[in-house]
Every structure is written in C-alpha cells, then in structure tokens.
C-alpha cells in the first residue's frame with residue numbers, strides 16, 4: 001500500500017544517519033563572531049523543538065540576539081526544574097588554515113566531523129535534544145520539568161545572553177534547581193566535570209612616552225615603558241607556569257596571563273614608519289583568575305608593577321568577572337553530599353558506561369558562572385572523551401561515535417535528574433511524606 005511504502009522509505013529519526021545529519025545541519029550555520037547568523041540557528045532549533053513536541057519561546061533581551069528556551073513539562077511542578085544550557089555562537093576561524101572548510105561539517109573516512117563548534121559547543125546543544133528524542137521514544141516521562149536553553153554571545157562574555165537570562169524574571173519563574181553547561185573535551189578516556197572556573201580579567205595596558213627620532217637613545221619612550229611592563233608580566237607568567245610544570249598545581253589553580261595583542265607604531269602605506277619612536281603603545285592580556293586566588297593582591301600587582309602611573313602607564317579591563325560573590329565567597333558548586341546533583345551525575349555517567357575524573361576547575365570560563373552567582377549549582381560537563389582539545393583551534397572536530405556515545409550519557413543523566421523526586425532544598429522526599 002502507499003502508506004507502507006512511505007513508512008519504509010521515511011528515514012527513522014533515531015537512526016545514526018539522521019542523528020548525524022541533524023548535527024551537521026546545525027554545524028553548517030555560521031554563527032561565528034562578529035556576525036553570527038543567530039536567526040538561522042534559532043529557526044533550526046525551533047524546527048527541532050517542534051519535531052520533539054517541546055514548548056518553545058524566544059527571549060530577545062537584546063535585539064538580534066535571540067535566546068531559545070525549550071520546555072519538557074514534568075509531572076510534578078512543585079519540584080525544581082533542570083536547565084540544560086549551551087551557546088549557539090562560536091569563535092571566529094582562520095578559514096584557509098583548516099583541512100576542511102569550518103562550516104561544511106565534512107565527515108572524513110574515520111568518522112571525524114570537522115567544524116567550528118563541533119566541540120564548543122554545538123555538540124552538547126544537539127546532544128541534549130537527541131537524548132530527549134530517545135527518552136521520549138522510549139516512553140519516559142519526566143517528574144521534574146526539563147528546560148533547554150540555547151544562548152547567544154557566550155564567546156564574547158555572555159552579557160547580552162546568559163547573564164541577562166539568569167538575572168531575569170523569566171528565569172526566576174522557571175524555578176531551576178540544577179544547571180548543566182559546557183565543560184571541556186578530554187584527550188583520554190575519562191570525561192571531565194567542572195564545579196568552578198577561572199574568572200576572565202581581560203586587561204589592556206597603555207603606555208605613553210616622549211616621541212622622537214628613531215636614531216636617538218633617550219629615556220621614557222612609550223615602547224620602553226611598555227616593554228618594562230611586558231617583562232614584569234612575563235616573569236609573573238613564568239612563576240605561575242613553573243608551578244604547573246613542577247606538578248605543584250593544576251593549570252586551573254594558577255593565574256594565567258597571555259599576551260593577545262600588541263598595538264603601537266605609526267602606520268605608513270608600506271608598513272610602519274621606521275625612524276619615529278611613537279608616543280603611545282598598548283598591549284592586551286587574557287588573564288584568568290582561579291576562584292581561590294586573592295583578587296586584591298593581583299589588582300595591586302597590576303596597578304603597581306604592570307601599569308604603574310609612575311611609568312606613564314594606564315590600564316583598563318575589557319572584562320573583569322568578580323572572583324567572589326556578593327557575600328565574599330568564591331563562586332563554586334559544592335561537590336559533597338550537600339549537592340545531590342553531583343552524585344546523581346556521577347552515577348548516571350557510570351550507568352551509561354562512561355568514566356569520569358574527579359571534579360575540576362575549568363581553565364576557561366563559561367556561562368555557568370552566571371547561574372552560580374545566583375546561588376544555583378551548575379556543573380560544566382561536555383561528554384567528549386578520546387578527543388584532542390581543539391576548542392578555539394584550527395581543525396576542530398568530533399568523532400561520530402563519540403558524539404553518539406555522548407547522547408547516551410545525557411539520556412542517562414536527564415533520566416536520573418528528571419526522575420529525582422526529593423525536594424533537594426528541604427532535604428525531604430516526596431515519597432517519604
């Protein structure tokens with residue numbers, strides 16, 4: 001009959017090929033800064049939500065920067081909900097340095113899917129949805145409501161995305177009890193989970209000095225003033241890096257400082273004027289501060305050694321995320337028995353035959369911090385093992401099999417979280433009452 005023919009030829013949405021092709025379609029949308037195609041990404045996510053019969057809404061806290069919020073309604077609305085967060089934007093690419101075009105989502109003979117965003121973080125965004133697709137197909141019904149958020153602008157600081165969301169009335173009304181957000185790729189077989197992260201202090205230091213003839217030796221040039229600072233920064237960087245190299249500290253436990261730009265000189269049509277010492281010079285640093293660091297002493301170091309007024313230097317922060325919350329406490333999620341979600345995650349990963357390292361601090365920074373400062377537990381977790389860390393690098397890829405394995409891990413986690421019937425805030429169980 002005609003209907004059975006349709007059935008036989010229609011692609012099963014749970015098949016490997018349709019699962020992978022949905023991932024490819026998401027990866028093919030160029031959401032790189034500075035001109036992310038956010039509306040194309042929203043349309044795609046909304047079409048997925050529709051196929052899953054999830055409720056959806058678009059929150060546009062800032063024009064042109066849509067945040068998509070999906071809901072899978074739980075049977076007990078008195079319990080707090082679960083939020084699965086990921087960002088839709090990706091960092092820029094150097095197109096010609098890739099072996100496969102970064103927005104083609106080409107799959108090579110080994111099953112590696114090449115694309116910007118394949119690790120950071122379009123993978124988890126769609127894996128959440130694929131896990132829900134499978135749970136729905138299996139007949140699973142959540143007790144807690146499950147929300148899935150796709151936020152813009154994470155890669156440029158999240159102020160117009162996750163921050164506005166976390167501070168909104170809409171968010172408060174979701175009654176979120178636990179947030180899952182991105183973690184990091186793992187080169188070995190163990191997944192990593194993160195309870196905290198370093199805070200970005202994006203620092204620009206500026207030097208001014210006396211301009212003059214390029215042949216003349218004199219003190220107080222802008223270049224000399226800046227170089228002295230750069231030497232200071234380098235010494236500090238080496239002292240931190242040495243602690244890591246000696247095995248005394250994890251990379252996430254020291255302050256990292258990397259120079260990311262240098263700007264000076266007088267431009268000319270053929271490059272730069274060579275016989276003129278400029279009156280201004282500046283340098284930018286990506287500084288990351290661990291939650292256990294003493295922010296005041298670092299601030300003093302910057303003001304007194306890296307950019308002292310006595311050397312005609314000034315500094316400004318392009319971004320400075322507070323290390324401590326409003327109560328003066330480090331912004332971290334508990335990993336002990338006071339946080340049942342951690343144990344549930346560990347068990348769920350194990351159940352799905354995944355291996356998990358002990359909880360860590362992320363060397364980078366994610367939107368999870370905006371939820372943590374609201375007092376919520378947030379766990380950074382991206383189920384990608386056996387994969388080189390190519391986040392923000394050329395040739396970012398994720399293997400098909402790893403992607404599929406991650407979906408099963410999330411199925412297990414979402415199932416455990418959504419059926420957890422204890423009121424985690426009062427410590428009493430609905431079943432016990």
Ligand code: MET
Pocket residue numbers: 154155156157158200319364365366
């Ligand atoms: C400083 S906002 C975070 C952007 C990006 N996730 C990073 O760690 O660099």
Ligand SMILES: [Zn+2]
Pocket residue numbers: 087120121154182
């Ligand atoms: Zn990311």
Ligand SMILES: [Zn+2]
Pocket residue numbers: 091120155391392
């Ligand atoms: Zn990133």
